[in-house]
Amino acid sequence: MTKRDPPAASPASFDTAVGAFASGVTLVTVADGRDDIGITVSAFCPVSADPALVLVSLAAGSYAAELLTRVTEFAVTLLAASQRALAGRFAAAGRPGARLLLDGVPHHRGELSGALIADDGLAALECQVTQRVAAGDHLLFLARVLSVPYLAEAGSPLIRYHRRYVPLGPA
Numbered sequence: 001m002t003k004r005d006p007p008a009a010s011p012a013s014f015d016t017a018v019g020a021f022a023s024g025v026t027l028v029t030v031a032d033g034r035d036d037i038g039i040t041v042s043a044f045c046p047v048s049a050d051p052a053l054v055l056v057s058l059a060a061g062s063y064a065a066e067l068l069t070r071v072t073e074f075a076v077t078l079l080a081a082s083q084r085a086l087a088g089r090f091a092a093a094g095r096p097g098a099r100l101l102l103d104g105v106p107h108h109r110g111e112l113s114g115a116l117i118a119d120d121g122l123a124a125l126e127c128q129v130t131q132r133v134a135a136g137d138h139l140l141f142l143a144r145v146l147s148v149p150y151l152a153e154a155g156s157p158l159i160r161y162h163r164r165y166v167p168l169g170p171a
Contacts, residue, residue, distance in 0.1 A: 025087050025158040025165060027077040027121070028056055029098050030067050031114040038098035038116065039064045040091035042160040043138075044076065052145035054127060057138045065139045072129040074143070075115035078122040081156040084165045086118060112146045122157055124149045 029038040043057035058065040068074060079087055089101045098116050106119035113126040127143035159166045
């Protein structure tokens with residue numbers, strides 16, 4: 001009897017399967033000198049505490065991924081359940097620049113990254129890309145955490161589950 005390789009998962013079945021994996025929702029922002037851009041990202045994870053490292057996965061063809069191949073600093077806001085509308089703004093196709101999307105939303109500019117940082121999240125990080133890895137249709141950005149501009153004393157995270165934003169606990 002010969003061993004056969006199992007069939008590869010289709011992109012649709014894979015997407016449905018990993019949709020069952022709940023993940024936190026973040027806002028990744030970058031300043032490139034001309035404009036500020038931002039994107040909602042759920043493919044974010046801490047990698048190491050010492051040194052402090054995180055990983056962000058972006059679609060290889062996205063403007064954010066292209067920008068992070070030229071600019072090394074960016075910011076990440078770990079979104080609170082109350083920031084569901086903000087996550088939706090930054091996930092919309094054809095969205096304008098981050099300054100317009102943050103209009104009316106408390107925010108500040110990161111001292112080290114120069115990126116816009118939404119206030120009222122659970123935490124914010126300023127990061128510097130140390131490594132880029134091509135992975136299928138995505139680029140993985142491994143980054144050193146330069147600073148933690150703020151940490152909320154309390155709050156509930158915004159979670160993505162089955163392609164929807166779901167507040168975990170009270171909003």
